[in-house]
Amino acid sequence: MNVTSRISPTRSAVAVLAVLVPVLVAATPAGAAPGPLDPTVLSVEANDTPVDGWNGWLIWSRRQDDGRYALVARTATGTGLSLPIAPQDSPIDASIGPGPGGAPTVVYASCATTTTAVPRGCDVHRLDLTTGVDAAVPAASDPRIDERFPAIWGDRIAFSRAVSRKHPERAGIALADVTATAPVAPTIFGTRTEKRGKRRVSSPSYGPQGIDLQGTTLAASWRTSGVGPERWRLIVRRGGGAPRTVISATTNRRTLSRLGRPVLSAADVVAPQQRAGATSRSELVRTTLDGKRAWTLGSGFTDAQTERYGSALSAVARTTATDLVVVRRIASDGRWSCKHPLLPEARGCELLSLNAATQPWRRVR
Numbered sequence: 001m002n003v004t005s006r007i008s009p010t011r012s013a014v015a016v017l018a019v020l021v022p023v024l025v026a027a028t029p030a031g032a033a034p035g036p037l038d039p040t041v042l043s044v045e046a047n048d049t050p051v052d053g054w055n056g057w058l059i060w061s062r063r064q065d066d067g068r069y070a071l072v073a074r075t076a077t078g079t080g081l082s083l084p085i086a087p088q089d090s091p092i093d094a095s096i097g098p099g100p101g102g103a104p105t106v107v108y109a110s111c112a113t114t115t116t117a118v119p120r121g122c123d124v125h126r127l128d129l130t131t132g133v134d135a136a137v138p139a140a141s142d143p144r145i146d147e148r149f150p151a152i153w154g155d156r157i158a159f160s161r162a163v164s165r166k167h168p169e170r171a172g173i174a175l176a177d178v179t180a181t182a183p184v185a186p187t188i189f190g191t192r193t194e195k196r197g198k199r200r201v202s203s204p205s206y207g208p209q210g211i212d213l214q215g216t217t218l219a220a221s222w223r224t225s226g227v228g229p230e231r232w233r234l235i236v237r238r239g240g241g242a243p244r245t246v247i248s249a250t251t252n253r254r255t256l257s258r259l260g261r262p263v264l265s266a267a268d269v270v271a272p273q274q275r276a277g278a279t280s281r282s283e284l285v286r287t288t289l290d291g292k293r294a295w296t297l298g299s300g301f302t303d304a305q306t307e308r309y310g311s312a313l314s315a316v317a318r319t320t321a322t323d324l325v326v327v328r329r330i331a332s333d334g335r336w337s338c339k340h341p342l343l344p345e346a347r348g349c350e351l352l353s354l355n356a357a358t359q360p361w362r363r364v365r
Contacts, residue, residue: 035300039352053319061091139176142183171207190222210261246291254278282312
């Protein structure tokens with residue numbers, strides 16, 4: 001595998017970070033929820049990015065000089081790798097987990113077009129990090145239908161699949177054997193209807209926006225939109241049971257809400273929750289798999305800072321049973337880059353490593 005080491009922040013990024021930290025993150029400002037405790041900065045990136053981890057490994061997207069995005073990794077020993085997959089025009093839907101033989105394996109969505117509202121021409125590929133072999137997954141690579149948001153665990157792969165070629169904005173979750181030779185249709189769904197007056201009607205747009213898989217447990221952030229307010233649900237499916245909603249978030253006239261990609265452990269699930277508008281709050285939400293107990297962890301920013309800088313905890317991964325990695329935006333121009341158009345000194349997306357057990361989680365349920 002042709003790789004290069006390029007994980008440590010550049011000197012310029014470190015210099016910018018040194019200026020920003022005392023203002024924004026060194027202490028919790030009045031009115032802010034407690035932020036991550038004793039974080040270790042693994043990298044400072046110029047772009048916001050999805051992130052995933054397993055068994056000490058970490059993967060995320062990095063914007064290159066030409067504006068396209070490559071997939072990079074940090075090994076369990078701390079070595080930086082540039083993964084040998086084709087760059088894309090937006091951060092890459094990718095996750096890492098044990099492959100059929102237990103080796104670290106990356107699955108990702110290879111899309112022809114990623115700058116549209118719904119990426120098109122998407123199939124799922126599997127990259128074996130031991131051998132460097134990259135190939136399409138037949139069960140998740142129907143050329144007529146778009147597949148995205150893959151997650152792998154052993155012989156099983158979960159992914160989003162559009163319900164039809166005509167409606168790529170409507171999707172469900174499919175579970176398949178990695179070695180299956182024919183495309184597999186979705187069988188797992190969250191809510192697909194919305195309330196209009198006293199009736200329930202089909203939603204124009206629905207589907208997962210992030211999936212995680214561990215053993216026989218699946219978690220997904222599910223979005224329903226188009227008729228009424230945009231609604232987000234964190235759903236968990238254990239074994240062959242029905243999906244259970246453990247967290248809900250709804251956009252209204254005053255506040256935009258959304259849930260990010262979840263990450264599972266044996267006992268709980270964690271996902272980023274972002275709100276912008278009348279309530280500008282960014283936090284991690286952690287809940288037991290049955291949804292009966294829940295906690296939050298703030299970003300350390302006040303609502304005013306979040307509204308001004310676009311600061312947020314935008315992604316989360318679990319690299320080991322005890323360690324989380326979060327992406328914390330220092331600032332954002334509202335797109336994928338981590339900078340502010342009017343505040344050129346405010347830029348940077350931090351990848352922070354945290355000990356999950358020692359964080360100041362606040363019980364909310």
